[in-house]
Amino acid sequence: MTGTSGRSSLIGRNLLAGAEPDVAGDAGHQGHPPRAGFFTDTSVCIGCKACEVACKEWNAIPEDGLDFTGMSFDNTQGLGASTWRHVAFIEQNKPLGRTEVAVDHGDVDVLALASQGSGTPVEQAAITPTSPAPAPSQDGQTGLRWLMASDVCKHCTHAACLDVCPTGALFRTEFGTVVVQDDICNGCGYCVPACPYGVVDVRPEDGGAHKCTLCYDRLGAGQEPACAKACPTDSIQFGPLDELRERAAARVEELHRLGVEDARLYGHDPEDGVGGDGAFFLLLDEPEVYGLPPDPVVTTRDLPSMWRHAGAAALTLLGGVAAVFAAQAGVSGRRTGRRR
Amino acid sequence: MSESDVTRDGVRGERPGRDALVGRGMGDGERPGGKRRGRKGGTGRRGDQPMVPRAEFTSYYGRPVLNPPTWQPRDIAGYFFLGGLAGAGSVLAAGAELTGRPGMARALKVSSLAALTGSTAALIHDLGRPRRFAHMLRVFKPTSPMSVGSWLLAAYGPVAGAALASDLTGRLPRAGRAATVAAALLGAAVASYTAVLAADTAVPAWHDGYRELPYLFVGSAATAAGGMALLASPVAENAPARGVALLGTAVETAAVKAMERRLGVVAETYREGRAGRLMRTAEALSATGALGGALLGRRSRTAAALSGAALLAASACTRFGVFHAGMRSAKDPKYTVLPQRERLEARRERPREG
Ligand code: SF4
Ligand code: SF4
Numbered sequence: 001m002t003g004t005s006g007r008s009s010l011i012g013r014n015l016l017a018g019a020e021p022d023v024a025g026d027a028g029h030q031g032h033p034p035r036a037g038f039f040t041d042t043s044v045c046i047g048c049k050a051c052e053v054a055c056k057e058w059n060a061i062p063e064d065g066l067d068f069t070g071m072s073f074d075n076t077q078g079l080g081a082s083t084w085r086h087v088a089f090i091e092q093n094k095p096l097g098r099t100e101v102a103v104d105h106g107d108v109d110v111l112a113l114a115s116q117g118s119g120t121p122v123e124q125a126a127i128t129p130t131s132p133a134p135a136p137s138q139d140g141q142t143g144l145r146w147l148m149a150s151d152v153c154k155h156c157t158h159a160a161c162l163d164v165c166p167t168g169a170l171f172r173t174e175f176g177t178v179v180v181q182d183d184i185c186n187g188c189g190y191c192v193p194a195c196p197y198g199v200v201d202v203r204p205e206d207g208g209a210h211k212c213t214l215c216y217d218r219l220g221a222g223q224e225p226a227c228a229k230a231c232p233t234d235s236i237q238f239g240p241l242d243e244l245r246e247r248a249a250a251r252v253e254e255l256h257r258l259g260v261e262d263a264r265l266y267g268h269d270p271e272d273g274v275g276g277d278g279a280f281f282l283l284l285d286e287p288e289v290y291g292l293p294p295d296p297v298v299t300t301r302d303l304p305s306m307w308r309h310a311g312a313a314a315l316t317l318l319g320g321v322a323a324v325f326a327a328q329a330g331v332s333g334r335r336t337g338r339r340r
Numbered sequence: 341m342s343e344s345d346v347t348r349d350g351v352r353g354e355r356p357g358r359d360a361l362v363g364r365g366m367g368d369g370e371r372p373g374g375k376r377r378g379r380k381g382g383t384g385r386r387g388d389q390p391m392v393p394r395a396e397f398t399s400y401y402g403r404p405v406l407n408p409p410t411w412q413p414r415d416i417a418g419y420f421f422l423g424g425l426a427g428a429g430s431v432l433a434a435g436a437e438l439t440g441r442p443g444m445a446r447a448l449k450v451s452s453l454a455a456l457t458g459s460t461a462a463l464i465h466d467l468g469r470p471r472r473f474a475h476m477l478r479v480f481k482p483t484s485p486m487s488v489g490s491w492l493l494a495a496y497g498p499v500a501g502a503a504l505a506s507d508l509t510g511r512l513p514r515a516g517r518a519a520t521v522a523a524a525l526l527g528a529a530v531a532s533y534t535a536v537l538a539a540d541t542a543v544p545a546w547h548d549g550y551r552e553l554p555y556l557f558v559g560s561a562a563t564a565a566g567g568m569a570l571l572a573s574p575v576a577e578n579a580p581a582r583g584v585a586l587l588g589t590a591v592e593t594a595a596v597k598a599m600e601r602r603l604g605v606v607a608e609t610y611r612e613g614r615a616g617r618l619m620r621t622a623e624a625l626s627a628t629g630a631l632g633g634a635l636l637g638r639r640s641r642t643a644a645a646l647s648g649a650a651l652l653a654a655s656a657c658t659r660f661g662v663f664h665a666g667m668r669s670a671k672d673p674k675y676t677v678l679p680q681r682e683r684l685e686a687r688r689e690r691p692r693e694g
Contacts, residue, residue: 166487167475187468193541207468291400295680313554314528324583
């Protein structure tokens with residue numbers, strides 16, 4: 001998988017946009033492991049924020065504001081220099097699939113349940129997420145649903161942050177992920193507005209750019225990332241990207257079969273504007289509901305055209321000024337001529 | 341809690357083997373109450389509202405999709421302004437020198453070097469870790485306009501300095517002239533590359549205008565340099581400055597209009613709020629300066645100087661206007677989501693028609 005044979009041009013190798021099957025190879029890694037990634041299945045996320053905490057702990061990320069937003073149970077608000085996992089929380093006036101809501105659990109003795117401990121065999125448990133219930137009623141169609149989704153850096157195939165970084169601090173690892181080298185970054189902040197997902201940011205305290213590394217240190221030691229390790233529902237799944245894509249396709253199909261028509265994958269398609277994400281998602285609503293862009297495009301896709309326009313503009317400046325001077329010479333020439 | 345081992349030879353081990361079901365009482369079969377159409381966020385009501393009005397959009401509690409630039413307006417808009425003034429000033433200086441206008445040439449060489457110094461200082465001041473500014477020249481990356489720009493400035497600075505040194509000391513006139521011409525060529529690149537610097541981001545007001553922004557920037561740069569030439573050179577020599585000011589103003593105005601047409605809803609960010617005020621002020625100032633210079637700049641030193649000052653202020657206002665439009669477009673999710681939605685809809689409709 002070295003990816004050099006028979007490919008010559010930048011465009012032919014899809015180095016700026018389009019599907020790129022061997023990102024790590026194109027970045028110069030020979031004999032690299034398969035591309036690693038995350039599949040975040042938001043349909044099973046319970047919003048516990050274990051991922052946020054595990055990430056903060058493992059990566060020793062400083063505290064970045066203890067605020068109450070007042071907007072929802074989400075007080076983290078969004079990804080940034082000191083938030084590499086962010087659990088979004090959305091309350092909607094809509095049932096989830098054929099879920100029956102407003103079920104009266106008044107007859108359940110929670111204390112008795114608790115005394116059974118957490119090791120209760122499924123057959124003996126009074127309620128599990130999958131316990132059968134009476135046939136859903138018409139009334140069950142109105143009700144709330146909570147959407148929870150753990151957001152993270154997408155480790156884009158075409159990562160704008162990496163493309164625009166002037167110092168080379170951002171680089172592509174052998175796992176195909178995107179990482180900032182803190183000892184190189186000079187805090188120019190160019191990566192911040194370049195990212196189409198609003199992930200990377202500069203930390204005011206140290207002036208450097210920071211974002212999810214997909215636990216590069218853990219990967220190197222044969223461990224999975226801290227967030228995936230901590231996730232109690234397997235909402236965050238880590239593995240080789242190809243395998244995750246297969247799993248995700250199967251999962252979406254299953255959810256559709258169960259009547260969850262809203263289920264859709266996001267960021268899984270190698271043909272999308274960023275060439276597919278290394279970290280992709282199963283969502284239950286439009287991406288923008290979760291604060292994700294509906295159709296992100298890597299900004300450097302248009303860079304050749306930008307340079308051409310800039311070149312033409314520079315020539316316009318040179319030509320325009322030259323023309324002004326030439327016209328003046330003509331005018332003064334005629335004047336002098338007349339005077340003579 | 342999936343269990344897997346990542347080794348240098350790949351990932352080994354177990355993948356999670358169970359998928360949770362969603363909700364209580366779900367099973368196979370038809371949903372009671374019939375099938376419902378997909379819903380777009382915000383409407384909430386069932387069935388009776390099949391379509392969402394075009395301009396409506398959803399967001400995550402109004403929070404921005406993008407992380408807005410951490411750049412300080414004074415540093416970065418100032419950098420755009422000073423870079424343009426320096427670059428276009430060098431172009432004008434070469435024209436002045438080659439057509440026998442030594443006063444104007446020298447004045448512009450001084451202003452270009454000063455502006456260049458100021459712009460470099462602004463750039464370094466804006467770094468989160470200013471002591472590492474030399475890391476800018478660690479690599480050369482054509483995909484990074486900031487890298488290209490750093491190398492450009494590294495080449496342009498010494499050349500502009502040499503051109504001025506030769507002019508002031510009268511030494512090495514030939515080398516001085518070569519440096520003047522080289523500074524003009526590099527200066528044109530310095531004046532236009534900053535547009536790519538802004539456009540090569542996800543900021544809607546900048547990226548979506550990437551075709552027009554370079555013309556807007558060189559136009560504004562020419563306005564500034566023309567203004568500086570009017571302000572600082574003898575009246576007898578300032579005729580080309582008046583022409584360049586008119587040219588710059590015309591190019592800049594045309595580029596703004598064309599860009600606003602292309603931007604659709606994002607054009608609001610250039611028309612409203614602080615950016616709108618700045619853009620309108622810039623337009624008024626540049627029109628006043630260019631016309632004032634053209635009509636009175638030949639006769640009166642004071643009128644020429646005032647016109648020049650107005651042109652310089654106009655260029656600065658334009659740069660701050662562009663900067664604030666970009667900030668606003670990054671902070672409001674509307675400007676990220678709506679154009680992307682439209683793009684998606686258009687793509688969805690196309691195969692159906694074809
Ligand atoms: S999501 Fe943003 S920060 Fe992450 S790799 Fe893509 S461009 Fe870079
Ligand atoms: S802030 Fe650091 S990582 Fe981001 S573009 Fe600048 S040098 Fe690169």
